[in-house]
Amino acid sequence: MSVETATGTAATSAPATAHRTAQRERRLWVQILLIALVILFCIFPFYWMVTTSLKTQIVALQSPPAWIFDATTANYTEVLFADGVGYTLMNSLIVAVCTTILAVGLGCPAAYALARFEFRGKKDLWFWFITNRMVSPVVLALPFFLIVRMLGLLDTHIVLILIYLTFNLPIVIWICTDQFRSIPRDLDEAALLEGASQWRIFRSVCLPLAMPGVAVSSIFSFIFSWNELMFALVLTRTYAKTAPAMAVSFMEGYNLPYGKIMATSTLIVIPVIIFALIASKQLVRGLTMGAVK
């Protein structure tokens, strides 16, 4: 394997140099080819989703599938205006934005306390927050459904907004605790000496410096809420139905309206991908909850 290490320092004859350049070039091409394969593998389903959404039902049901066809946006106009997907997208937006605002509003002070204060039971509190991220939604879906039904709140936005906090609040707390810890304590101690209250230090000194963490956790909170299906399926019917639940309701009968399903899917996925690309640098850190920086 390492035979050529020795030749490196030896007199470099012209043929040897040419040979090595050729080898390096070949390796480079292999690398380019492999990376291209990775890109293709990642992007292809997305490409297929978008192109299928531009097919009429007749083209979509061609066997074998068509790669070149006359594109039409009829599926989009139909799902948005005739089938009410626009309305469900609006519901998804309302729910995702409200739950994100609540999660940030409740989570930031808590994160600050976890990062800065010493108190008994901190360890247990931390563990409890983390467990909430791990709990399968189905565990909460059952009792939540029964309670909400008793309260007569089935099919309302507020129920989804609240239950999405079970995974958004922990995420905001983790990312922001991490962020507050990275802010040097000298700043708050100086402010404390000048007689500022803890609340003022939090709001005027630390929170502005923690804005990157707040932004990233907001993006995560939005994405997770926007993508959620199970709670939406169980807790909404028509009035508060979200877009993913709507996409599922097309799945009835024999000849599925593939074009419409893919058009709805595209409308759901596009905003998420844009947000994820914006936060792509912090994605790893956010998703591993700070375990990998």
Next chain:
Amino acid sequence: MSQSVKSPSMPGRVSRATLFGFLGPAVITLALIGIVPLAFAVWTSMRDYNLTKLARQKFIGFENYVTVLNDGAFWDAMGRTFTLLAIALPMQLIFGLGIALLLHKPGLGFFKTIARLSLVVPMATTYAVVGLLGQVMFNLKYGVVNQLLGFLGLGPFDWLGDPNLAFVTVIFWDVWQWTPFCALVLLAGLTTVPPEIEEAARLETKSWLTILRHVQLPFLVPGLTALLILRTADTLKLFDMVFTMTRGGPGAATEFIALLIQRVGFRAFDQGLASAQAVILLIITIVLSRLYISFFYREVHS
């Protein structure tokens, strides 16, 4: 306890009122939406609680738990869930490591940026949409997967109709969606290797395997452990993608634990039994979370 001493020499000591002001709202909210429903689930699990005959619900103690623990369907679903994990996770880690090493090599700056951005796409795709895409792409007649395999002289396969192939399809999507995540996490680990150490090692040997084992692997351990535990938790949660693709079928071939509980609770309406299943799943999850904490958040305890 009554540590109301507020002095700069004791950083972090604050009055109870301040502490409550910061933590109270979040803790109370999470308790109301997280713990109260769980307590209710425990109460439900001790009852004969069927949505179709609510009038006759009565306390039956641990009977539901006994039923669940002796229920073949429950353990089958658990077995399927961990089988999926045991097959998909090693594939995600191996492919992910390969991609990470590929992108870690120097050169090709712009091209690699595109690759890194395209890795974000599978992770960001709504899980429910992945399942819908599965219906479209893996369809026996109209699916592009059978078309592409046809070019190689294979197939056609009834991906979603055959029990074994349906399981393979779920594995495929899980690998598609989470390999990029593994790649990005491991790539982040590779960049924490100090460049001078890596360069020194490259002067010593040309074998990438040796460098991986002796130089890079120690820096990958935190990421690998994080992946192991996060993927375990997410596989226990897996619902959306499978529900929109196969609804757990054909038969029960892709009925993972979350799908089983959802079916028992919302399609068979036996909330008592489903709650008992959910509580058992919760206990398993808590044990796994304890593992997580002891691996990653040691510094918080000190």
